[in-house]
Amino acid sequence: MTLHHLDCCTMCPLGRRFINNQQHLVGHVLALETAAGDVVLVDTGIGTLAMAEPQRLMGRQFTTVFRPNRDPARTALRQLEALGHAPADVRHIVLTHLDIDHAGGLRDFPTATVHVSARELAAVRDRGTFNERQRYRPILWEDGTQWAPFGNEADGVDWFGFTGTRLLPDMADELIAIPFSGHTRGHTAFAIRDGDRWLLHTGDAYFHTGTVHPHLGPPSRYLRIFERGVAVNRRAVKENHVRLTELAAGHPDVTVFCAHDPVEFARLRAGQQI
Numbered sequence: 337m338t339l340h341h342l343d344c345c346t347m348c349p350l351g352r353r354f355i356n357n358q359q360h361l362v363g364h365v366l367a368l369e370t371a372a373g374d375v376v377l378v379d380t381g382i383g384t385l386a387m388a389e390p391q392r393l394m395g396r397q398f399t400t401v402f403r404p405n406r407d408p409a410r411t412a413l414r415q416l417e418a419l420g421h422a423p424a425d426v427r428h429i430v431l432t433h434l435d436i437d438h439a440g441g442l443r444d445f446p447t448a449t450v451h452v453s454a455r456e457l458a459a460v461r462d463r464g465t466f467n468e469r470q471r472y473r474p475i476l477w478e479d480g481t482q483w484a485p486f487g488n489e490a491d492g493v494d495w496f497g498f499t500g501t502r503l504l505p506d507m508a509d510e511l512i513a514i515p516f517s518g519h520t521r522g523h524t525a526f527a528i529r530d531g532d533r534w535l536l537h538t539g540d541a542y543f544h545t546g547t548v549h550p551h552l553g554p555p556s557r558y559l560r561i562f563e564r565g566v567a568v569n570r571r572a573v574k575e576n577h578v579r580l581t582e583l584a585a586g587h588p589d590v591t592v593f594c595a596h597d598p599v600e601f602a603r604l605r606a607g608q609q610i
């Protein structure tokens with residue numbers, strides 16, 4: 337398996353100078369190329385349609401606050417084409433959650449099977465809270481999307497003390513979904529085997545690398561307030577921070593990273609450790 341780190345949602349949010357001098361946020365997508373030539377995507381970033389019609393597809397609030405870059409060359413579709421892939425090569429997409437900046441590229445891959453937790457799909461269906469009514473944009477995916485919900489803990493597997501779910505028979509020992517509810521109801525992290533190491537893509541389980549890797553400095557107060565403000569369960573978010581910090585400190589063979597931190601993205605893209 338060959339692994340690519342792609343930034344498929346570069347954002348320059350309002351007030352970004354308060355985010356520890358980080359001038360932008362990334363949308364960290366993983367593209368896993370299998371030996372058979374297929375591709376598995378972990379998240380999609382935002383896609384070509386959303387970039388072409390940002391206000392209709394992503395909404396005025398998201399585009400005004402987060403100000404995503406709209407260069408189509410940054411989409412997963414175009415970056416995979418540059419790697420020699422057709423859209424139909426993407427057989428599976430696994431999603432940390434269904435926020436715009438993670439699921440906004442689904443319509444570029446209409447033949448893919450889309451794996452997302454059953455709890456996250458239920459959150460979109462129920463829209464039980466103000467938070468959930470505001471955040472989801474079902475217009476970003478096709479009516480005919482081939483959803484493959486997961487979340488049956490009966491077939492759980494132990495991964496460094498976390499209970500996860502194997503999603504794809506062909507990658508049973510290489511890709512494990514681990515529930516991390518908090519940012520959203522059905523938020524999920526994905527463990528990916530990379531040789532003799534593991535990567536853990538934690539989506540939006542945290543926003544600044546210093547939250548989990550303290551040697552890189554603490555997140556700003558502004559970012560911590562933002563993180564609490566967008567979470568459906570703040571206590572769970574705090575608990576997740578503790579669990580992830582312990583995991584990263586105790587297991588040097590596991591690389592823990594999040595979706596939006598540009599420092600983590602730059603280091604992993606360059607083949608370095610965090």
Ligand SMILES: [Zn+2]
Pocket residue numbers: 435437438540595596
């Ligand atoms: Zn996000």
